[in-house]
Amino acid sequence: MNKPLGVLVGIVVIAGALNTAGAWYTGTKLEGVLQTSIQEANKELASQLQGTPTHGSVELVSLDRHLYSSTAHYRVKVEDDSARPDTEPVELLFVADIEHGPLPWSRLKTFKWMPVMATTTYALEKTPFTEKWFAAAKDQSPLQGQVTLSYNRSVEGRMEFLPLEVALDENSSLSFSGMTMEGTADADGQNLKGKGYMDHFKLHAVSLNKPQLLIELNGLTVASDLDKSEFGFFLGQNFLGLSESRITFGIRQSLLKVNNFEYTGSTSANGKLLSGRLDYKVGDVSLNNNPVGSAQLVLSASSLDIPAMQSMLQIYQTKFQPKADGALPASELTPAEQVQLQTSLDTLLAAKPQMAVEKLAVKTPHGESEFNLAMALAQPAALDQPPVEITKQLLTSLVAKLQLSKPMIADLAGVQAQLEGQTDPQTLAQVGTMTSDMVGNIAVGTGLAKVEGNNIVASLDYAAGQVDFNGQKMSLEDFITQMTQRFNAPIQ
Incomplete structure (x- = not known):
C-alpha cells in the first residue's frame, strides 16, 4: 500500500470510528431529547388552542434504539369538546425511522456534511380510521416527511401529502395533486419559517335533486415567517396566494373564475402595543x-394594548363564545369579571388605538369605486357624562371618503341579472342603468352623498367636536340631529 493511500484509509477508519462513537452517544441521549420536544410541543398546542373546543396531544408510544438508528412510534390525538358525546377522538399513528448523528447516511449521500443529532423519516400508519385515505393514495402512506434535529435542537423538516384520487360515491369524486411543505424552527420554537405549494385540487359533487358542483383550485402557495412574542402568540408575516379558482354551479352551470387571489398579513409589537395590516x-x-372586475381590501390597526385585549378575549371565550349549536352561554358576568372587562377596556382606550380601512377598491370594465376610513380612539374622562360628551372624548378623529362609480354599479347589476338567467344584452344594459340611477337617487334623496358626473361621492371629516360632512361644517350635536332627521324622513 502506497503512503497516500494508507493515509486515506487511516482517515476513513478514524472517521468511521468517530461516527460510531457519535452514533452511540446520540442513541443514549435521543429518548430524552424526544420526550423534551414532545412536552414542549404539547405545551404549545395547549397554548394555541386555548379558548377553543379543540384539544390535541402528541405521545411517544415506543422507541426501539440501536447503534446507528432507532425506530419510534408516535400517537397524535385530537378531541373536540363541541362534538356529540358518542364521537370518538381522532387518533393518528406515525412510524419514524431515526438515523443517529453526527453523520446520517441520508445526509451524506446528498452532500450535507454538517453534523446533526438525528434525521428522521416518518410516515402515517394505516389504521381503521386512515385506511380510506391510504386507498385514495394507492395504498401508500398519504402523509410522510423528514425532520432533521441539530445538536442545538433547531429543526428543519419537509412534509408531503401524496396525490389522491378518490370516488366519494357513484357520481362524486375528488382529485388532489398533493402538497409539499418545508419549514424550520429554532431550539425553543421561538422562530418559525415555512412554505408550501399545491398544484391543484378538484372536487366534483353531485347530489340528488341538486345541480352538480365543480370546484377547482390551482397553484396554491403559502408562506410564513413568525417570531413568538413575550405574550405567547406569534407575530410576523403570512402569505397565501391562489393562481386560479373555478367554480361551476347552479341550474345553468355558471362558471365563476377568480384569478390571482393574494392574502398578505403582518403583525408586530412595540413593547406591549400591537400593530397589524391585512391586504x-x-x-x-x-x-x-x-x-x-378586480378588487382590493386593506385593513390596518395600531396601538392595540396586548394585555388588555388578552384579558377581554379571556372573558369572551369563557362567557360569550357560542356553543357548537350556535347558542350563547347562559351565564352572566360576575362582579369581578365586570370589573376586569371595564379595566381592560379603559386600558385599551388609554393606548389611543387607531384603525383604518386603508383601501376598499372594486374595479369593473367600465368603472372603479373606492372607500377609505381612518379613526382614532381615546379613553373618556368618565362614563357618567352625556352620550355626546363621551363620544367627543372617545372618538378623537374620523375621516371617511367614498367614490362610488355609477358605471361600476351598472356592471355589477348586470352580473346579478346574468346569475338570475338574463342573457339579452339590451336588457342587461337597461337593468344596469336603472340600478345605478336608483342608487344615485337614494344617495341624494337621503342627503348622504351627491352625484358628480358618473360618481356618487361622500366625505366625512371629524375632529375636536367639529364635523365636515360633504363640505358642510357643523358641530357634532348638529350632525347627530341632522342624521336622525334624515333617516326618519321619507326619501324624496
Whole structure:
C-alpha cells in the first residue's frame, strides 16, 4: 500500500470510528431529547388552542434504539369538546425511522456534511380510521416527511401529502395533486419559517335533486415567517396566494373564475402595543368567461394594548363564545369579571388605538369605486357624562371618503341579472342603468352623498367636536340631529 493511500484509509477508519462513537452517544441521549420536544410541543398546542373546543396531544408510544438508528412510534390525538358525546377522538399513528448523528447516511449521500443529532423519516400508519385515505393514495402512506434535529435542537423538516384520487360515491369524486411543505424552527420554537405549494385540487359533487358542483383550485402557495412574542402568540408575516379558482354551479352551470387571489398579513409589537395590516387582492374575476372586475381590501390597526385585549378575549371565550349549536352561554358576568372587562377596556382606550380601512377598491370594465376610513380612539374622562360628551372624548378623529362609480354599479347589476338567467344584452344594459340611477337617487334623496358626473361621492371629516360632512361644517350635536332627521324622513 502506497503512503497516500494508507493515509486515506487511516482517515476513513478514524472517521468511521468517530461516527460510531457519535452514533452511540446520540442513541443514549435521543429518548430524552424526544420526550423534551414532545412536552414542549404539547405545551404549545395547549397554548394555541386555548379558548377553543379543540384539544390535541402528541405521545411517544415506543422507541426501539440501536447503534446507528432507532425506530419510534408516535400517537397524535385530537378531541373536540363541541362534538356529540358518542364521537370518538381522532387518533393518528406515525412510524419514524431515526438515523443517529453526527453523520446520517441520508445526509451524506446528498452532500450535507454538517453534523446533526438525528434525521428522521416518518410516515402515517394505516389504521381503521386512515385506511380510506391510504386507498385514495394507492395504498401508500398519504402523509410522510423528514425532520432533521441539530445538536442545538433547531429543526428543519419537509412534509408531503401524496396525490389522491378518490370516488366519494357513484357520481362524486375528488382529485388532489398533493402538497409539499418545508419549514424550520429554532431550539425553543421561538422562530418559525415555512412554505408550501399545491398544484391543484378538484372536487366534483353531485347530489340528488341538486345541480352538480365543480370546484377547482390551482397553484396554491403559502408562506410564513413568525417570531413568538413575550405574550405567547406569534407575530410576523403570512402569505397565501391562489393562481386560479373555478367554480361551476347552479341550474345553468355558471362558471365563476377568480384569478390571482393574494392574502398578505403582518403583525408586530412595540413593547406591549400591537400593530397589524391585512391586504387582500383579487386580480381578475369573470363569469361565464365575461370579465367582472378586480378588487382590493386593506385593513390596518395600531396601538392595540396586548394585555388588555388578552384579558377581554379571556372573558369572551369563557362567557360569550357560542356553543357548537350556535347558542350563547347562559351565564352572566360576575362582579369581578365586570370589573376586569371595564379595566381592560379603559386600558385599551388609554393606548389611543387607531384603525383604518386603508383601501376598499372594486374595479369593473367600465368603472372603479373606492372607500377609505381612518379613526382614532381615546379613553373618556368618565362614563357618567352625556352620550355626546363621551363620544367627543372617545372618538378623537374620523375621516371617511367614498367614490362610488355609477358605471361600476351598472356592471355589477348586470352580473346579478346574468346569475338570475338574463342573457339579452339590451336588457342587461337597461337593468344596469336603472340600478345605478336608483342608487344615485337614494344617495341624494337621503342627503348622504351627491352625484358628480358618473360618481356618487361622500366625505366625512371629524375632529375636536367639529364635523365636515360633504363640505358642510357643523358641530357634532348638529350632525347627530341632522342624521336622525334624515333617516326618519321619507326619501324624496
